[in-house]
């Protein structure tokens with residue numbers, strides 16, 4: 001790590017307590033405060049000094065054990081029995097408004113082991129550019145990861161995606177810690193009957209009623225606000241809304257993380273499709289005609305286990321027109337949440353590779369949301385892709401809602417698709433923030449453990465690279481035109 005004369009990091013007197021906290025030493029009471037929600041076993045307080053020697057930020061690197069409220073940097077190795085660290089930055093650079101470069105440099109410091117060095121000596125120098133001046137890039141991660149579907153954008157705590165949030169599965173700090181550099185960000189608008197209760201799943205199996213239709217005007221309003229939330233993250237330099245394949249390549253090369261704007265259910269689009277051009281101009285590059293409810297374009301599949309996905313009518317005439325118009329604009333069409341007839345209507349209409357962003361294999365777990373082998377064959381024949389979700393009650397053979405489900409269950413679905421239609425037609429489609437996932441993954445920062453599990457499952461490093469990144473890149477490159 002090279003020195004930057006403008007910026008210095010030094011050991012600080014602990015500002016949350018009156019005693020100097022130290023790694024392995026006694027912690028000040030404030031670090032231990034119960035309202036912080038987790039038990040700390042060590043902490044280092046640091047000051048970031050500007051060119052004039054004034055402190056511009058204070059940083060606490062805290063070591064915690066057990067079930068953390070905030071887990072941001074799983075890969076840090078700060079000592080034994082430590083499974084994560086939390087970085088808290090306070091005045092005048094609060095975490096939510098921290099310039100991206102500073103956040104990255106701090107993260108690099110921790111991940112690179114610099115904190116241990118800083119802990120023992122005053123004046124340890126590191127490279128941190130002035131706030132607002134983007135001069136550094138993170139080195140490319142060993143294995144860039146692409147995720148085909150998550151719901152982080154429309155969770156209640158989506159206002160804390162930048163600084164990190166204590167709930168849910170995905171925010172920007174945890175995504176970076178997990179090696180996730182590009183993903184499809186779903187825009188989903190809640191409505192009557194959309195609250196899912198898989199509570200009976202523990203007994204194995206569920207049968208949820210189909211949600212009500214969503215009013216077009218209500219959907220358009222909600223979806224527009226969510227799209228604006230994503231565009232604001234881009235405006236403030238936290239990510240790039242991916243419009244071209246070059247945006248994905250830049251993300252894999254250490255640039256800004258790439259976010260693909262996706263409508264999960266097309267209720268926000270009018271039946272004449274006039275709004276579709278507007279959405280494309282705003283950055284929309286992926287769309288699922290339906291969520292699990294009926295709309296003007298087709299019929300979603302209800303959440304049932306065990307159940308065939310063949311539950312009713314398919315696409316309407318407007319639905320077929322929507323698929324054709326998406327093809328023409330270069331917007332990916334996602335068959336997730338369609339029933340069997342809707343799936344085949346898309347397959348008959350589209351001239352792009354078929355994408356199922358978050359569906360498992362019906363042969364292994366007979367959930368209505370999963371794909372039968374003949375559907376998998378059609379996806380393979382179209383040179384498309386299946387993103388395997390981590391949702392336990394979609395993947396388990398008994399349909400139970402059990403977060404103790406091992407990672408090997410996720411790997412088994414990937415293996416089934418790979419053996420059936422080829423390793424080049426399977427990828428990740430987590431459904432983070434959309435359901436219950438295995439504790440072994442925990443959240444997006446746990447993705448390296450999934451890569452390890454693929455290796456344990458017999459996939460070669462070339463195959464893992466294709467599953468984690470290359471397959472999604474190929475399919476989107478063929479679709480965006």
Ligand SMILES: [Zn+2]
Pocket residue numbers: 264336337358434
């Ligand atoms: Zn979904």
